[in-house]
Amino acid sequence: MDIYASALSPALDIGAGCYLLVLTVLSIAGNLLVLIMAF
Numbered sequence: 001m002d003i004y005a006s007a008l009s010p011a012l013d014i015g016a017g018c019y020l021l022v023l024t025v026l027s028i029a030g031n032l033l034v035l036i037m038a039f
Helices: 004-007 010-039
Strands: none
Touching: none
16 A cells, blocks of 8 residues: 555545545435436
């Protein structure tokens, strides 16, 4: 894990984390929207 962390710059690591977080939120929101539309 330390090798992986040192291989990336902190900014890139934070950017990737935020990107994955946004994708997760959008995925959950999309699933909720589908469930709401189903009812």
